[in-house]
Amino acid sequence: MAIGIDTFDLSMTSPDTGRYLTANFYTVDGVTNADGSLRQLSIGQLVMAICLSRASKLEADIIALMEEMNTTSAELKIMTTIEEKVIGWTTADPQPHPGYEHLYHDTISGTGTNYDGKTYMDVLRSMGIIGDGIECVRWSGSPDPNDIMYDDFITALESKMDEKNTFSQQKMIELQSLTNKRDQSYDMISNVLKSLNTTIIGNINNM
Numbered sequence: 001m002a003i004g005i006d007t008f009d010l011s012m013t014s015p016d017t018g019r020y021l022t023a024n025f026y027t028v029d030g031v032t033n034a035d036g037s038l039r040q041l042s043i044g045q046l047v048m049a050i051c052l053s054r055a056s057k058l059e060a061d062i063i064a065l066m067e068e069m070n071t072t073s074a075e076l077k078i079m080t081t082i083e084e085k086v087i088g089w090t091t092a093d094p095q096p097h098p099g100y101e102h103l104y105h106d107t108i109s110g111t112g113t114n115y116d117g118k119t120y121m122d123v124l125r126s127m128g129i130i131g132d133g134i135e136c137v138r139w140s141g142s143p144d145p146n147d148i149m150y151d152d153f154i155t156a157l158e159s160k161m162d163e164k165n166t167f168s169q170q171k172m173i174e175l176q177s178l179t180n181k182r183d184q185s186y187d188m189i190s191n192v193l194k195s196l197n198t199t200i201i202g203n204i205n206n207m
Helices: 043-091 120-126 150-206
Strands: 003-013 020-028 100-102 136-138 147-149
Touching (some): 043 150
Parallel strands (some): 136 147
16 A cells, blocks of 8 residues: 655644644545545544555455355365265165265255265365275275275265364464454554544643
8 A cells, every 4th residue: 555645734833933834644545536636634544544454455355264164164064965975875775786886976966066066976086085086985895996995985084074174273263363453453443543533632722
């Protein structure tokens, strides 16, 4: 934020020199009059412009962070859904296949995310839980090259869930910090303007 400073003559003169007293005014990029010229600001208005600019940037960061956290929360719900479904495969009676099930038969839906319509296989690959070429979860029998064993799958899935939970906790702390900084910017406006008003009233009373 580029800040300009200039002076103008007041109507009062100095009792010592007889010269007109001067005062400062300030300009800030982006704060303009109706005709597009830079608006002349008092020190109080300058403080407001600086603090509001900072608060606005923090607000944008807060919104972006909340969207990121919402995405993470949705991913955790998706992983929980997949885990519950895969566990259900191992306990089904009768089982769909002798000891394995394909990950490309079931799809994600109703999450409001980009994962809707994608198969479990595609979702798990994009999240880095299974590698390319893996198509089935196997819980008994000898694995084929395109299988991942059930225990390995659950371990990889829960490891990713733990990672996402840790991420959410870290982001929550960051969100609280950003929120505090934003609130401090608004509080600073009130405190500085109150201080300036007290000074002005004191000067007037001494005249």
